[in-house]
Amino acid sequence: MKSVKIEGKKRSDLGKKATRQIRSEGNVPAVIYGGNETIHFSAPVMAFRTLVYTPDFQLAEIAVEGKSYRAIMKDLQFDVVTDELNHIDFLELVEDRKINATLPIKFHGQAQGVKDGGRLELKMKSLNVRTYPKHLKENISVDITNLQLHGNIRVEDVVAENMEILNSPRIPVASVVTTRALKQEEAASAAPAAGAAPAAAPAAGKAPAAAAKPAEKKK
Numbered sequence: 001m002k003s004v005k006i007e008g009k010k011r012s013d014l015g016k017k018a019t020r021q022i023r024s025e026g027n028v029p030a031v032i033y034g035g036n037e038t039i040h041f042s043a044p045v046m047a048f049r050t051l052v053y054t055p056d057f058q059l060a061e062i063a064v065e066g067k068s069y070r071a072i073m074k075d076l077q078f079d080v081v082t083d084e085l086n087h088i089d090f091l092e093l094v095e096d097r098k099i100n101a102t103l104p105i106k107f108h109g110q111a112q113g114v115k116d117g118g119r120l121e122l123k124m125k126s127l128n129v130r131t132y133p134k135h136l137k138e139n140i141s142v143d144i145t146n147l148q149l150h151g152n153i154r155v156e157d158v159v160a161e162n163m164e165i166l167n168s169p170r171i172p173v174a175s176v177v178t179t180r181a182l183k184q185e186e187a188a189s190a191a192p193a194a195g196a197a198p199a200a201a202p203a204a205g206k207a208p209a210a211a212a213k214p215a216e217k218k219k
Helices: 016-024 045-052 180-190
Strands: 003-010 027-033 039-044 059-064 067-078 085-092 099-108 119-122 126-131 140-143 152-154 172-177
Touching: 003 045, 016 027, 027 045, 039 045, 039 059, 045 067, 045 085
Parallel strands: 003 059, 027 085, 099 140
Antiparallel strands: 003 039, 027 039, 059 067, 067 085, 099 126, 119 172, 152 172
16 A cells, blocks of 8 residues: 655644744644554645545554654644644554545446446546554455446445445445436337328217117107
8 A cells, every 4th residue: 555654743732832833844743643652744735745645545654752653644634824734633554453435436347227327427437444554555446347237235235345435335346327328218109100190080060979869769
């Protein structure tokens, strides 16, 4: 699995003034929790770019004053005005402790429903899972090859070995829906064939013949 190496400097002063000073110098305050101790540190904003600005799931190898921490990103804070990165929370990975993580979904294959004229709609980009650190991977693979027109792949259909998927099982992950062109094609095929003669109507001015009455017997 991909990992990003970050060199950080430990923070001792956690006050607002010290935090503003760190940001003014082009650094980002951060914290690592979940292990034996909580580590407050800072690092240059550029050190976080390949970790933050990507859809990929990656590990962080963080070195702070001679100690190394293996972690995953858990929370990001951005400035509401400048949209600059303000703070990052990391969860330290401990091998015998399960963690919650968000893993991106990687779809592969061409849906049969698309071949039949439908349109593929991807409903979810990631799944929340609970697992041990050793089972973490870059993405969860979902095969859509057998997805039919009007069909759905739901969370409960996704196979993720050694992981518990935390999302609601009935939520659709991917669907194939009918396109406008296909609807028009279906409507045209359902209409009466062109040129078919309508049922004959009675000729104008002529009433249908009445049933003959039995002749009256003469008295």
